[in-house]
Amino acid sequence: MQRQAMFVVCLCAWVAGMFLARSPALAEAPRSLNVTLAERTVARFSKLELILAVQPVGENPDDPNEVDLRVELTSPGGRHLVIPAFYSQAFERRQLDKGGRQVAWLYPVGSPEWKVRFAPTEVGTYTGAVKLRDGAGDVESRAFSFDCVPSESSGFVRVSAQDPRFLEFADGKPFFVLGQNVAFIKSLGEAEDMFAKLGADGANYVRVWACCEDWAMGVEARKSAWGRSWEWAPPLVQLPGREGYHSAQRCVQIAGKEGASIALSPTRDLATQPDTRYLLTGKVRTDNGVSLRVEVQGTPPAEPLSSPGKWTAFRHEFTTGADQWWLPGVSFALTAKGSAWVRELSLREADDGPELLEEADANRPVRGRYNQLDCFMLDQLVEAAERNGLYLQLCLLTRDHYMADLTDARSGKYGEAVADAEKLLRYAVARWGYSTHVATWEYFNEIDPGLPLERFYTECGDYLERTDPYHHLRTASHWNPAPKWWKNAALDLADEHYYMRPNTGPLFKDAVASVLGRAAELRAAAPSKPALLSEFGMTADNWQRTDYLDKDKDFTHLHNALWASALSGLSGTVMDWFWDDVHKRDLYSLYRPVAAFTADVPFTTGKLRRIAAAASPDRLRLVGLQGDDRAYLWLNDAEASWWNLNVEGRTPERIQDASIEIKGLPVGRYHVAWWDTFAGRPTEPATVTAGAHSLQLDVPAFLRDTACKLVPAPR
Numbered sequence: 001m002q003r004q005a006m007f008v009v010c011l012c013a014w015v016a017g018m019f020l021a022r023s024p025a026l027a028e029a030p031r032s033l034n035v036t037l038a039e040r041t042v043a044r045f046s047k048l049e050l051i052l053a054v055q056p057v058g059e060n061p062d063d064p065n066e067v068d069l070r071v072e073l074t075s076p077g078g079r080h081l082v083i084p085a086f087y088s089q090a091f092e093r094r095q096l097d098k099g100g101r102q103v104a105w106l107y108p109v110g111s112p113e114w115k116v117r118f119a120p121t122e123v124g125t126y127t128g129a130v131k132l133r134d135g136a137g138d139v140e141s142r143a144f145s146f147d148c149v150p151s152e153s154s155g156f157v158r159v160s161a162q163d164p165r166f167l168e169f170a171d172g173k174p175f176f177v178l179g180q181n182v183a184f185i186k187s188l189g190e191a192e193d194m195f196a197k198l199g200a201d202g203a204n205y206v207r208v209w210a211c212c213e214d215w216a217m218g219v220e221a222r223k224s225a226w227g228r229s230w231e232w233a234p235p236l237v238q239l240p241g242r243e244g245y246h247s248a249q250r251c252v253q254i255a256g257k258e259g260a261s262i263a264l265s266p267t268r269d270l271a272t273q274p275d276t277r278y279l280l281t282g283k284v285r286t287d288n289g290v291s292l293r294v295e296v297q298g299t300p301p302a303e304p305l306s307s308p309g310k311w312t313a314f315r316h317e318f319t320t321g322a323d324q325w326w327l328p329g330v331s332f333a334l335t336a337k338g339s340a341w342v343r344e345l346s347l348r349e350a351d352d353g354p355e356l357l358e359e360a361d362a363n364r365p366v367r368g369r370y371n372q373l374d375c376f377m378l379d380q381l382v383e384a385a386e387r388n389g390l391y392l393q394l395c396l397l398t399r400d401h402y403m404a405d406l407t408d409a410r411s412g413k414y415g416e417a418v419a420d421a422e423k424l425l426r427y428a429v430a431r432w433g434y435s436t437h438v439a440t441w442e443y444f445n446e447i448d449p450g451l452p453l454e455r456f457y458t459e460c461g462d463y464l465e466r467t468d469p470y471h472h473l474r475t476a477s478h479w480n481p482a483p484k485w486w487k488n489a490a491l492d493l494a495d496e497h498y499y500m501r502p503n504t505g506p507l508f509k510d511a512v513a514s515v516l517g518r519a520a521e522l523r524a525a526a527p528s529k530p531a532l533l534s535e536f537g538m539t540a541d542n543w544q545r546t547d548y549l550d551k552d553k554d555f556t557h558l559h560n561a562l563w564a565s566a567l568s569g570l571s572g573t574v575m576d577w578f579w580d581d582v583h584k585r586d587l588y589s590l591y592r593p594v595a596a597f598t599a600d601v602p603f604t605t606g607k608l609r610r611i612a613a614a615a616s617p618d619r620l621r622l623v624g625l626q627g628d629d630r631a632y633l634w635l636n637d638a639e640a641s642w643w644n645l646n647v648e649g650r651t652p653e654r655i656q657d658a659s660i661e662i663k664g665l666p667v668g669r670y671h672v673a674w675w676d677t678f679a680g681r682p683t684e685p686a687t688v689t690a691g692a693h694s695l696q697l698d699v700p701a702f703l704r705d706t707a708c709k710l711v712p713a714p715r
Contacts, residue, residue, distance in 0.1 A: 031054075031055075031136065031139055032053075032054070032139075033052065033053070033054045033130055033132055033139045033140070033141045034052070034053035034054070034141075035050055035051075035052055035053075035130050035141050035144060036050065036051040036052075036053070037050055037144065037146060038051075039146070040146050040147065041146065041147045041148075041149055042120060042146060042147070042148055042149070043148070043149055043150070043151035043153070044120060044121065044122075044123055044148050044149065044150055044151040044153060044155075045119050045120070045121065045151055045153035045155050045156070045170075045436050046119060046120075046151060046153070047117055047118070047119055047434050047435070048117070048118045048119070048120065048146060048434075049115060049116070049117050049118075050071065050115065050116040050117075050118075050130070051113060051114075051115055052069065052085055052113070052114040052115065052116065052130060053114075054069070054114060054132060054139070056069060056114075056132060056134040056136075057134045057135040057136040058134050058135055060368065060369065061087035061112070061114075062087060062368060062369055062370050062423065062427060063368060063423060064084065064423060064426060066134065066135065067087075067132070067134045068131075068132070068133040068134070069084070069085040069114055069130070069131075069132045069134075070082055070083060070084045070085055070116075070130070070131055071083045071085065071116045071118070071128050071129070071130045071131075072128055072129060072130075072131060073118070073126050073127070073128035074126065074127050074128065075120070075121075075122045075124075075126055076122045076123065076124025076125055076126065076148070077122050077124075079122075081128075081469050082467075082469075083116055083117075083118050083430070083469065084116075084426050084427075084429065084430040084467070085114050085115060085116045085130075085430060086114070086115060086116075086117075086427055086430035086431045087112055087113075087114060087370075087372075088112060088113050088114070088115050088372070088375070088431070089108050089112045089113075089354060089372035089373075089375075089376070090108070090109045090110055090113070090376075091106045091107060091108055091109060091372075091373065091376045092106070092107045092108075092109045093105065093106055093188075093380070095189055096325055098269065098325075098326070102187075102189055103187070103189075103269065104187065104188040104189055105271045105325055105326075106188075106271055106373055106376065106377075107271040107272075107273065108353070108354035108355075108356065108372075108373075109354070110354070111354070112354070112372070115431075116130070116430070117430065117431065117432075117433075117434040118434055119434040119435070119436065119470065120146075120148035121155065121156075121170070121469075121470070122148060123148050123149060123150055124147070124148060125145055125146070125147050125148075126145060126146055126147075126148060127143055127144070127145045128143065128144060128145070129141050129142065129143050129144065153436060154169035154170060154171045154173050154436075155169050155170025155171055155436055156169070156170050156436050156439075156470050156471070156472070157169060157175050157391055157436075157439040157440075157472075157473065158170060158471065158473070159473070159492055159529070159530060160174070160603075160604040162604045162605055163603070163604045163605070163607070163608075164528050164529055164530070165527070165528060165529065165530065165531070165569070165571065166530060166571050166603040166604050167439075167473075167530055167571055167572075167604075168604050172604075174601075174602065174603045174604045174605075175204070175391070175439075176566075176571070176572055176598050176601070176603050177204070177205040177532060177571055177572020177573065177575075178202065178203050178204050178205060178562075178566075178572060178573050178591060178594055178595055178598065179198065179203045179204060179205030179206050179207070179390070179572075179573075179575055179591075180198070180203065180206065180207070180575050180576040180577075180579055180582065181206070181207045181208075181534075181535060181575055181576065181577050181579055182194050182195070182198075182206050182207070182208055182579045183207060183208060183209040183212075183216075183395075183577075183579070184209060184212055184215065184216035184217075185208065185209070185212075185216050185217035185377060185381065186215070186216045186217075188377055188380055188381075190583075191381060191384070192380070192381070192384045193583075194579060194583050195381070195384045195385060195387075195388045195390055196384070196387075196388050197583070197586075197588045198388065198390060198588060198591065199387075199388030199389045199390055200388075200588070201588040201589055201590075201591045201592045201595070202591050202592040202594070202595025202596065203390065203588070203591040203595065204389060204390060204391055204595070205390065205391050205392075205393065205439070205572065205575070206385065206390050206391075206392055206393070207392075207393040207395065207442070207534050207535075207575055208378075208381060208392055208393070208394055208395065209395045209445060210374070210378055210394050210395060210396055210428075211395050211396055211397055211398045211399065211444075211445060212398070213229040213398060213400070214228055214229050214267040215229070215230075215267075217374045217377050217378065218371065218374055218398055219370050219371060219374050219375055219378065219396065219424070219427075219428075220367060220368075220369070220370055220371070220396075220397070220398055220401065220424050221371070221374075221398040221401065222364065222366050222401070223266075223267045223359050223371055223374075224267070224359055224364070225264050225265055225266045225267070225357070225359040225360045226252060226262075226265070226360070226362070227265075228267075235252050235253050235254065235255075235262055236250045236251070236252060236253070236362050237250060237251065237252075237253045237341075238250055238251075239251055239341075239343070240253075240285065240339075240341055241309070249343075249362075249363055250362045250363055251341045251342060251343035251362055252332075252341065252342045252343065252345075252362055253339055253340075253341050254292065254332050254333070254334055254339065254340045254341075254342070255334075255338070255339040255340075256334065256337070257334070257337045258334060258335060258336050258337055259333060259334065260333065260334045261295075261331045261332060261333035261334070262331065262332050263329060263330070263331040264329075264330040264331065264332075264345075264357075264360065266327070266357075266359050267359060268373075269326050269327075270326060270327035270356060270357075271325060271326060271327075272320050272324060272325060272326060272327050272356075273320065273325075273349070274320055274321060274322055274323055274324050274325060275319070275320060275321070275322055276319065276320050276349055276350075277317060277318070277319050277349065277350035277351070278317065278318055278319070278320065278347060278348070278349055278350060278356075279315060279316070279317050279347070279348055279349070279350045280294065280296070280315070280316045280317075280318070280330070280345070280346070280347050281313065281314065281315050281316075281344075281345070281346045281347075282313070282314060282342055282343060282344050282345040282346065283311045283312065283313050283314070283342070283343050283344050284305045284307050284311070284312055284314050284340060284341065284342055285307050285308075285309070285310060285311050285312070285340065285341045286305070286306050286307050286308055286338070286339070286340040286341075287308065287338035287339050287340070288308045288309070288338075289308075289336055289338065290306070290308075290334060290335065290336045290337075290338035290339065290340055291304035291305060291306040291334075291335040291336070291340075292304060292305045292306070292332055292333070292334060292335070292340040292342070293305075293332070293333045293334075293335060294314070294316045294330075294332060295329075295330070295331045295332070295333060296316070296318045296328055296329070296330050297328035297329035297330070298321065298324075298328050299318040299319070299328070300318075302316050304335050305340075311343070317350055327347075327356075343362060345357055345360040345361075346360075347360075358371075358372075366401050367401050367402070367417075367420040367424075368420055368423060370424070370427055375431060378394075378431075378432065379431070379432075382432055382435050382437060382438060385435075385437040385438075386435060386437045390437065391437050391438070391439040392437060392438050392439060392440070393439060393440040393442055393475070393534065394428070394432070394438060394440065394441060394442060395442040395443075395444070395445045395477075396424060396425065396428055396441060396442065396443065397421055397424060397443050397444050399444045399445055399446070399447050402417050402420075402421065402444070403444075403447060403448060403451070405417040406447075406451050406452070406453065406456060407451060407452070408452070409452040409454070409455040409456075414455065414456075417456070418455070418456055418459050418460065421443070421456070421460055422459070422460060422463045422467075425441065425460060425463060425464055425467065425468075426463075426467055428441065429464070429467055429468045429470075429472075433468055433469075433470055433472065434470075438472060439472065439473060440472060440473040440474070440475055440492075440493060441464065441468075441472050441473070441474050441475070442475050442476060442477065442495070442534075443456075443457075443460060443474070443475070443476040444476050444477065445477055446477050446478060446479040446497065447476060447477070447478055447479070448478070448479060449478035449479065449480050449481075449482035449484070449485060453476075453485065454488070457476065457485070457488055457490040457491060458490050460474075460490075461474055461490035461491070462490075473492040473493050473530070474490065474491055474492050474493070475491050475492060475493040475494075475495045476491060476495065477495045477496070477497055477534060477535070479497075481496060481521060482496075483521075483524075483525035486522065486525040486526040486529075486531070487525055487526060492529065492530065493529065493530045493531065493532060493571070494522055494525065494526035494529055494530070494531040494532070495531075495532055495534050496518060496521070496522050496531075496532070496533055496534070497533070497534065497535035497536070498514065498515075498518045498533055498535070498536055499535075499536070499537050499538065499539045499543060499577075500514050500537070500538045500539070500557070501538075501539055501540065501541050501543070502540070502541055502546075503541045508538075508643075509641055509642070509643035509644075509647075510638075510641050510643070511538075511556075511557040511558070511560040511561040511564070511641070511642060512560050512561070512564045512621060512623070512636055512638070512641075514561070515533070515536075515560075515561045515564040515565045515568065515574060516564055516568060516623065518533055519531075519533070519564075519565065519568035519569060519570050522570065523569055523570070530571040531570050531571055532570060532571055532572050532575070533565060533570065533573075533574045533575065534575045535575060535577050536561060536574035536575060536576055536577065537576055537577035537578050538552070538557055538578075545578065548647070549578060549581055551646050551647050552642045552646045552647075553585070553646065554587070554646070555581070555582070555585070555587050555590060555642075556640075556641070556642035556645055556646060557641075557642035558574075558576055558582075558587070558590055559590055559677075559678075560636065560640075560641070560642065560705070561573075561574045561576075562574060562590060562591070562594050563594060563623070563634045563636070563677060563705065563707065564623050564634065564636070566594050566597070566598055566634070567623045567624050567625050567632055567633065567634050568623060569608070569609075569610060569625065571603075573594060592680050593675075593676070593677050593678060593679065593680030593681075594680075595680070596680040596681065597632075597675055597677075597680065597707055597709075601625075601632055601709075602627070602630075606625075606627040606630065607627045607628055608625040608626065608627050608632075609625065609626060609627075610624075610625065610626075611623075611624035611625055611626045611631055611632075611633055611662065612626065612662065612663040612664045613626075613631070613633065613660055613661060613662040613663065614660070614661050615635060615658065615659070615660050615699075616658060616659050616660075617658065619637060619638050619639055620635055620636065620637060620638070620655070620658055621635070621636045621637075621638050622634070622635055622636075622660065623636070626662065626664065626665070628666070629665065629666055629668075629711075629712050630665075630670075630709075630710060630711045630712065631662055631665065631708075631709075631710045632707075632708070632709055632710070633660070633707065633708050633710075634677070634705060634706075634707045634708075635658070635660070635699065635702070635705060635706050635707070635708070636704075636705040637652065637653070637655055637704055637705060639652070639653065640652045640703075640704040640705065652703055652704050653703075654701055654702070654703050655699070655701060655702050655703070656701045658698075658699035658702075659696065659697060659698055659699060660696070660697040660699060660708075661694050661695070661696055661697075662690075662694060662695045662697065662710070663693070663694045663695075665690045665694075665695050665710075666690065667689075667690055667691060667692055668689070668690055668712060668713075669687055669688070669689050669690075669712070669713040670687065670688050670689070670690060670695065670710050670711065670712060670713055671685065671686075671687055671710070671711055671712070671713045671714075672685065672686045672687065672688055672697065672708060672709070672710050673685050673708065673709045673710075674686075674699075674700055674706055674707070674708050675706065675707040675708065675709070676706070677704075677705050677706060677707050682709075683700070684700045687713050688710075695710075697710075
């Protein structure tokens with residue numbers, strides 16, 4: 001193993017202004033910016049990480065208006081690149097048994113750090129320096145350099161330069177999307193298991209929500225120990241007394257009869273270390289004659305706290321048990337009728353350490369702060385995608401934190417929403433943009449298409465053009481079909497969601513017709529850009545999971561939808577929404593045959609168009625694409641729908657003596673390979689000749705469906 005070299009660059013700079021005003025004791029001290037590169041040589045498209053030892057001045061490390069920390073690089077070809085830094089808390093991870101299930105135990109380790117992640121795209125020597133601008137002034141490091149060497153990586157996913165309807169890698173290799181959603185990340189270990197199985201069975205794309213509210217992974221979403229999004233009624237009030245009159249600050253109120261209490265309820269199990277002393281601190285204020293008990297389950301009771309009419313700091317120390325890996329219940333109870341108030345709650349190890357109770361902050365803004373534990377989870381998922389050959393579409397913005405402010409494009413609130421979105425996009429570029437396995441930034445999941453979104457998409461798109469040196473794809477999804485936005489030039493990818501529901505009539509029973517209708521709808525609005533059905537499935541009329549999914553045990557509807565979409569002219573297959581069903585039934589093998597068949601389809605170079613063909617008998621449906629001298633098709637028995645097979649219990653008939661006529665191919669000999677769409681392999685090769693007007697194909701007997709590749713025969 002080649003030994004890694006460690007390089008450290010340090011420059012001490014005199015600073016003044018706000019920093020000195022806040023820290024008069026350091027008025028004569030220089031401020032340093034130390035940069036550590038773990039490697040001097042990095043492979044092209046691989047991650048280079050820089051650790052920045054600096055203490056910026058600012059209240060919010062996630063706001064570049066307060067702390068603008070970045071590295072400025074000059075590439076071997078002379079390009080000037082600006083890569084933003086990001087604020088990061090490291091976590092220790094273990095898989096522990098909790099109540100009979102494996103749970104990720106995630107515990108913060110050490111102090112937060114500032115990092116830069118960068119993937120070089122040019123071979124040669126890069127030079128650069130780190131720069132900081134904050135409330136104390138400007139600091140710049142001494143110049144440093146590193147070398148980029150060639151690699152076998154195909155690079156970042158992009159719109160094809162050869163055919164803009166499809167995707168390709170930076171080296172020109174086609175990238176045809178095949179995958180599903182794994183949207184709500186609750187169990188990190190389970191999600192990684194899904195990634196591994198998807199990759200093993202040929203899938204290459206996963207759509208992940210980094211925008212859940214408090215029920216799953218959400219980078220920016222409000223996560224509060226005082227309430228839940230679906231019934232938000234937290235015990236938060238303005239500060240009592242004159243102090244509250246002059247302040248918008250809030251605190252927690254415990255009010256009621258003797259014994260009234262409020263429990264601390266983090267949105268996820270809070271990790272602790274066994275046999276460790278912890279210190280719970282905060283400030284308390286009470287009514288006259290009222291005291292407040294701080295109760296930590298399983299520990300000796302503390303003395304009641306009383307502080308009539310004023311705020312008093314309190315400390316409560318407790319020790320976890322020998323096998324206690326999770327925070328016990330914490331509550332606050334009144335000793336008499338009245339009210340008590342609590343603010344500035346903090347939980348740390350008694351010997352100091354990272355904050356454990358960020359969710360208890362009563363004054364955390366809805367937007368503009370990023371959940372470090374969730375960010376760490378996303379780090380882990382990006383690495384899992386890299387290990388398993390998967391590329392991610394990351395949905396970033398928590399829709400309902402923004403949507404109400406996007407009703408009037410001329411309003412100040414609209415401008416604030418755009419600015420906050422750009423800050424989160426900057427953070428995403430800084431932390432995850434380096435990875436070639438992050439393919440797409442999705443702004444919102446299913447935002448209202450009737451909103452005036454032109455300004456939002458334009459300004460955020462322009463911001464990413466300036467900020468994202470890798471130029472990841474940009475998209476958004478809408479809660480109704482949105483041809484206006486599919487056409488929008490600021491969105492690189494047209495994205496539609498569609499669910500088969502009983503109220504759609506015959507389409508509910510027919511996945512093939514459903515997919516082809518949506519594909520035609522997308523292509524009519526976006527004929528010259530990538531287009532995906534990034535959510536697809538079967539639901540009840542209220543969009544919830546339907547019991548019909550249990551009847552369709554082998555997911556015939558998904559098999560048919562995958563094959564129909566693969567040759568529909570879209571840029572990828574449908575992406576199933578019901579990832580839990582796929583996982584529990586181990587249906588990942590549905591992807592492998594499609595992956596094998598599409599592996600050599602020349603999506604970006606074949607000048608593919610809708611096939612000009614007809615099949616006989618009439619019960620057969622033919623879906624396909626053809627180029628100037630080749631064709632790819634899927635033949636489906638319309639009677640072999642999921643409804644007919646798995647609800648009505650019909651036995652599929654073996655199709656014999658079927659034929660196909662294809663028009664538009666040059667006269668000549670062609671090699672034909674028929675494919676078993678369930679085993680994912682060719683079955684009966686043959687050679688046929690195209691005449692002056694058409695090519696006639698005799699179809700081998702098949703059950704349910706079959707596929708075919710037709711290419712020029714070797715001379």
